Amino acid sequence: MTHSNPELGKAKWLDVGYRQFAEHGPENLSVNKISQEIGTSRASFYHYFGDIGNFVDDLLSMHWQTVERFITKGKDTCQNLFPDLYDLVAEYPVAQQFSMQLFHARTNPEFNFLFIKTYEAIAKAFALKLFAREYQLNQNENDVYKLWLTVGETWYSRLSPRDLSSTTLQKHSREIMKTVSNFMNSQLYSSLREPT
Secondary structure (H helix, E strand, O other): OOOOOHHHHHHHHHHHHHHHHHHHOHHHOOHHHHHHHHOOOHHHHHHHHOOHHHHHHHHHHHHHHHHHHHHHHHHHHOOOHHHHHHHHHHOOHHHHHHHHHHHHOOOOHHHHHHHHHHHHHHHHHHHHHHHHHHOOOOOOHHHHHHHHHHHHHHHHHHOEOOEOOHHHHHHHHHHHHHHHHHHHOOHHHHHHHOOO
16 A cells, blocks of 8 residues: 655645646636646645635745745846846746736735835845846936836836746846836936935
8 A cells, every 4th residue: 555645745735726826827826737737636625725815825835935935046046137138037937827817816915026126126136236237227226226117117127927938038028128228218207206
């Protein structure tokens, strides 16, 4: 008689759930669909997680762990914003889709918190430095982060899960940065930055 490893069973639920969340969004997470895909009963879901809320919490924790691995790799490998950062993002298509779902479901405080936390952590760890160097930004770190956030908000709103290639990711970023650069050279931007 063979005994299955309970951690392996739980990991299957999480792996498939993470992908389903990424591909279809949190509102379409289905215990039935996941159980069918992994070939196990719904009862095992309730054994491992108790309810859908606990499952989603585990998926959010799993995403944060993925982002931590992304940050480690980014700090080690990204020398330039283009193409390095976008090549790295393209290596994590499911995690990128998961982040897109968090972005689009930010009315949920947990999703909003994790989206902001991951975006800010990546920026502080290495991406903000690459961004400032690429565009020769001499503002203080807070102002550079606000510009990074502006670019990122627009970038996420343009992404399509059907094409998360490095080329497309870079194209969106360059187009958005052109608009942001024009704004940075405007009187409005100057007046908004001046202390009152």
